[in-house]
Amino acid sequence: MIKLISKASYAILALGLMASCAQQKHEQKEVSNGVFPFAMPDEKPNIPLSASSERMFEYETKRVQDNELFSQFKYTRLQGFDYNGGDGTVSRRDPSRPILVDGKYYIWYTKRHTIVPPVGWDRAKEATDEIPSTDWDLADIWYATSADGTTWNEIGPAVTRPAKPKSGWRSLATPDILVWQGKYYLYYQAFDEPSGLRGDLCPVSVSYANSPDGPWTHGGDAVIPFGKEGEWDQNATHDPHPIIFNGKIHIYYKAAYNKWPDKRDKYAVGHGLVTSDNPLGPFEKHPLNPVMQSGHETTYFPFRDGVATIVIKDGNERETIQFSEDGANFNIACCISFAPTAAAPYIPNLFEKEGGNRGFTWGLSHFVNAGTPEKCYSIMARFDCDLSLDSNEPGFKKTGVWHRPEVYFEQSMESLYNHPEGRYKKDK
């Protein structure tokens, strides 16, 4: 019986080999005919190619399903955070990347707990010491821990607003973490006025501690220098995002430019890069800043011998993942759907000497529209994906992302009616 099976399998193997030889001949013939082959060629065929076919051979893999920097994203609601019934008075947003310390994940984030929901940045003049303008006004940096990355235990504030007129007296927001030579460094936005008043204007401050549980010591203000007047980052440095690359601290940051104070709808975003050997600075700006001209928040991660980034929402290259060999010159690796907003991935060994460059399988993100415009607040959420060299989960490599019809119908024409510059006017 065994012999029979093995004879049969030899026969099948032989047939298979013959078929594949025939196929190869067929391929070569097709290529020599100047026609793109049926079987995906490993090398760029020596035939005239369209621009799209040319580009196909510039990506790391020709099929997106084989691309280590492509993934779908799946979302899970976090447990353990209370939002006061969703009345808009409690908001949590812009989480830091989780880090694992002694078996516990730690995150830091913007927490606003105010007597009323924000009035909105168009009405920033109405903001008071108790009434917030935006969702991230009158906020502090809080932290939470978790054993599994889904159920969180909110411990309390990590860094709170200093007394006026110290930088950040109005609001602290959008933190991220660096571990450097055994110490913990939190970088965050420090506001001295309600955001929306003249812009979303703020520099970045830093605090440090010997333990992720604090206590935190103030380590400096305006650590990422503003550009000079007339330069793209003249008065805003947002979303500080530190990584260690080639042994040096690299902080990516964002500035919305071409916008405030008078042409808010013409805005553009740029991401800059500063580097230093000292977490408290001084930081030196990369001469090619902005190193990225798309993407709303900053999500950069060491990947193989370079740096990769998830680019969302803004710019011509929105909804892409990009890669750069030098951390400054990025090219598109692939396009993505349903990308996590303000993505903060958990990257194993991120701040270790070795091993922090193999990607990730989960992280935290936020949804800024958890409430209504009148009761505006954000929630944090977990996303899972396969952007890791150590994982191979075919389910994440599917290309179809199917939303229920309701999701599309929610994107109704309604939001276009009565747009000040729009053609569609609703019948009164």
Ligand code: AAL
């Ligand atoms: C976010 C971030 C920064 C901005 C605001 C809070 O999406 O880009 O943090 O200042 O919005």
